[in-house]
Amino acid sequence: MAELRIPSVQHLARNWRNDPTTIAQALIKLALSPPRFNYNPLYSAARDMLVLDVPYDQVVEGIRRIKREKVRENLLGVLPLIRDHFAGVAPDFYQTVDKRYYPVGRGLMVPFEPPMIYGIGGQLYFPWFSFWRQNPLANERLSLFVTLVDEILMQDPDLENARFEILDFSCPGPKTGRCLRVINARDISRIDDTRKAQMLEKFADGYFRALTELAGSSPPPDGDRPDDRNADPDQPGLFD
Template sequence: MAKQLKVPSLQHMARIWRPDAEAIKKVLVRLATHGPTFSYAPLFKIVHEMLVFKTPYEVSLEAVRRIPREDVRKNFLSIMPLINDYFSQVRPAYVHEVTPRLYSLSRDIQIPFAPPLMYGVGGEVIFPWLSFWKSNPLEGEALSLFVTIVEELILQDSDLEDAEFKILDFSAEDVHGPRGLRIIPAGDIPRVSQERKTEMLAIFADGFRLAKNHLEGVTDSEAASESDSTHADQIPLF
């Protein structure tokens, strides 16, 4: 049975991006066949409960200690003190969930974007993006692409257009070293131009289709025919 290729999230898309479609294809195929076997979703839930329900840190910590898989448990336990250090200082006037949405790369590819939450402090709206990857965090042009698109999506939302967008990066400087928390104001990240964004997304779309065809066993001639058809009306849809 052929592996089904899922469309990656916006953050994953930016992380996967490479300068050519063939390299993107290789990463996507590898992820589809040997991808991660766990999710950081429980940590997003913990942050939400800390802010909304004022769940005590020890209660959340005990829940993490009960995770059966040792590698996942140790991974989460290395993040928990950093979560507590930051969010225990936050006293929000309100916390709102943010409606998930889709970003159109092309006619056939819709990238999901699901922010965890936003909250208000001292009359300001804070929009944090939590990145729990330990290694290979977003940086350089990939980070610029991500921030550019997120800003574009935020400006379309009247509840978020004045929000302070910041990235909370929980990575480690060395894969074998301890994690740290790096707070990156989105305002400090250079944006990519509209032309460059269009070019980067077209490359990713081509790589995604190559990976999809590879996993589905589509022949080169069939793939070329499909690509020609898609490219015919791709540009106006960015």
């Protein structure tokens, strides 16, 4: 049986559809063929440059040691944008944030784990990194994500006044390279409580439909199992 893990808040929004059956199909597809790649080295690289003043060339050299060429080149395509965004930023403090959970319904709790927060001159900054190359969160799905994150931040007195920014590293067009678009979460419309409840109910329904269907399925033959060679390095892990 393929394992259906609980998606993060970001991936809940990413996989949300207006039909629970479609949500279930998307989650089943990911469970049967999960990506074998994540962007965790870039979080470490951002910390090294932002806090430890590690020279950029040294950070690049660390990424170049990654054995898989496609993964290595993908990370190196994002790294200069991170460097440019944080150039000249000298935080008074930097820290990671403990994982939190958001209750979706029917006992489903989705994790939320910000990569970092930092403070400058009394202002707390909370950057959220979106590494999808194509089809980043937009429209109602983006509003859903921001709405849920807002609720989580408001539950923590230390985070409720943070400047919440989404760093979108996607490609603006099918034949263009990545660029960085900084989205101030204040500019994103929120989902009202009624609509939010409807959206979360549909996601929970889709998730449990997928869980039930996968429980009755047989594992794929060994030859059909995904491996690192066939993974899509442009898609971050569903649960990262």
